[in-house]
Amino acid sequence: MTKIIDLSIKEKTYKSKNSQLSILNNFNLAVAAGEKTAIVGESGVGKSSLLNIIGLIDRNYVGAYTLFGSKTNSLHTSELAQWRNQKIGFVLQESALINSLTIEDNIKLPLLYAGSGKKEFKAEDFESVVDAIGIKPILKKKPLECSGGEKARAVFARGVIMKPQIILADEPTASLDVENKERIVTLLFKMNKEFSTTIITVTHDLEIANRHDRVIHLERNK
Template sequence: MITLENINKTFYTSEVETRALEDINLTVEKGEFVAIMGPSGCGKSTMLNIMGLLDKPTSGWVIIDDVRADSLYDRDMARIRNQKLGFIFQSFHLIPSLNVLDNVLLPMLYRRGSSASANRKRALELIEKVGLTHRLKHFPSQLSGGQCQRVAIARALIGQPKVILADEPTGNLDSKMGAEIMDLLVQLNREGTTIVMVTHDERLAEETGRIIRLFDGKLVL
């Protein structure tokens, strides 16, 4: 599904050169649930952003579904992000002025040729799946953190992505809510969704199928 080949990422300022990732080689297979772990600042989120085509490596190649991303124009990478990848962030990134239904539908506004009625039907099914049918018309400010993350998961799934990339999806939640979100991700993986998740929580990582560890920008075997 996703392959990183000889990935290096360096951030430059006028005075400092920071090597965030060094010689990363990694393949995530279809149907896997992979956890990425490591201390703060080790490159976890940077690697996830490169996987999701939100950032470009300084050198190396990202291959998604047999397509090398470095050969694509920006509009083609945007299409892959919209059609093949789903994103879940620690801070939810919901639109405050949109209710639950409209937040879930948002990614479909950028997909050409999609049917509005079919999109709405799928959105309602996903909202039911994450247990929020009774909050359909509520706005993010009217929801708990756990409910906001459930909306974010439904939004990530609306486009039927092949891979979910989750960056600390339980990081802003208490342990009970975090466990509920993790249970939902495990269920999605059992249904066939490939998931890559950054986490600091060893207990959550142990519920996945494989743990990848980073230290100072390098994979630790």
């Protein structure tokens, strides 16, 4: 299988006035296209930081990263933006919904950002995502009128609506009950099966982690 992610981090450092924190020392990750990887590890070990690096949100680290066969340090800003919009789907903890927009418009937001460079979008893709995760009844509501679990599902739908090649999901099921958790995982794995979408899920839920092709345990720097 083709390697879609080839990442080698020497060090990621967060610096503030009086302190410095170093995480992910000498961490290497190679992921094949279509692979399902779970990332687990204790709180603060660097799981979300790692997803930000994989998703090209954070490029401030020492290391080398080849994504879709291209060295990411030579990418243009416009290419970076296009990849983040179309090739990578983010379901991140802090992906806030816009309160002035309906849930439907929030989910369709990536299409707006894509502008003229957008892939062909089919209405049935939207319908199938919305049906699969059971949020049809809340489409016309605004985020402030929704429960935490409903909002989490809308964030998920927005992350996958462009049918990206890679989905980066940070605790996508954390605020959900058993039924909705299962809906999200089923949709994630269905996309993996139908479109060979590469999935990377950060989770504290070992039952979900073990349903991926492999589980990576992140450990604190020694």
